Amino acid sequence: MQRGLLIILSGPSGVGKGTIRKYFETDERLNLAYSTSMTTRKPRAGEVDGRDYFFSTREDFEKAIQEGGLLEWAEFVGNYYGTPLKEVNRLRDEGKNVLLEIEVQGAIQVQEKCPDAISIFIIPPSMEELERRIRGRSTEPEEIIQQRLAKASNEMKMVSQYKYIVCNDDPKLAAELIKTIILRHVELEENK
Numbered sequence: 001m002q003r004g005l006l007i008i009l010s011g012p013s014g015v016g017k018g019t020i021r022k023y024f025e026t027d028e029r030l031n032l033a034y035s036t037s038m039t040t041r042k043p044r045a046g047e048v049d050g051r052d053y054f055f056s057t058r059e060d061f062e063k064a065i066q067e068g069g070l071l072e073w074a075e076f077v078g079n080y081y082g083t084p085l086k087e088v089n090r091l092r093d094e095g096k097n098v099l100l101e102i103e104v105q106g107a108i109q110v111q112e113k114c115p116d117a118i119s120i121f122i123i124p125p126s127m128e129e130l131e132r133r134i135r136g137r138s139t140e141p142e143e144i145i146q147q148r149l150a151k152a153s154n155e156m157k158m159v160s161q162y163k164y165i166v167c168n169d170d171p172k173l174a175a176e177l178i179k180t181i182i183l184r185h186v187e188l189e190e191n192k
């Protein structure tokens with residue numbers, strides 16, 4: 001069986017990664033499995049442990065780092081986020097194409113370790129629109145929104161680190177573009 005692809009989806013907080021993902025992740029042709037990350041961030045209303053994230057303490061997260069249990073990890077606006085390595089390997093060995101939704105520092109680590117990873121960066125139509133979206137979502141207090149927006153400006157400077165850049169103006173169109181990218185890579189892999 002062919003090993004599954006590794007797909008990285010990044011982009012500033014509030015750009016619409018989660019929204020777009022919902023439009024394409026259930027498409028069976030993509031044969032996707034979402035990699036659930038570990039984080040020390042507190043759950044938002046409606047988030048489920050083990051589905052949206054594995055919510056953890058800083059102590060447990062640091063233990064996972066020390067034990068080499070993470071493919072990559074980063075600190076983002078005061079919290080740790082990381083990708084459990086075992087699960088990614090298990091899913092890829094089963095032939096699943098694994099989707100990581102991670103920030104820029106983590107994406108760079110993954111690309112160093114797995115140069116074949118397909119990296120996609122989602123940009124907003126403008127920084128004003130990004131601000132409207134992150135505020136409109138109302139999931140963070142003002143202080144954290146400010147920190148995330150400052151972070152976003154720096155993240156936008158890293159677009160050249162990615163293989164593909166997709167603008168999220170219309171989320172369905174962005175999802176279609178991402179589907180096309182993944183399907184083409186699946187096809188290339190099959191013809192290897």
Ligand SMILES: Nc1nc2c(ncn2[C@@H]2O[C@H](COP(=O)(O)OP(=O)(O)O)[C@@H](O)[C@H]2O)c(=O)[nH]1
Nearest residue numbers: 013014037073074076081082083101102103106
């Ligand atoms: N490096 C890394 N970043 C992650 C991981 N999981 C999530 N992130 C990123 O961490 C940032 C903050 O995530 P979150 O607090 O859920 O906010 P949201 O993306 O704005 O909904 C986002 O850029 C996520 O893509 C991970 O496992 N590793």
Ligand SMILES: Nc1ncnc2c1ncn2[C@@H]1O[C@H](COP(=O)(O)OP(=O)(O)O)[C@@H](O)[C@H]1O
Nearest residue numbers: 013014015016017018019133137168169170171
């Ligand atoms: N193309 C779009 N146009 C307008 N609003 C959008 C669009 N995509 C996402 N949103 C909204 O922006 C907010 C942030 O989207 P979300 O998917 O949570 O972002 P992320 O996962 O990147 O942090 C949500 O309220 C979402 O409904």
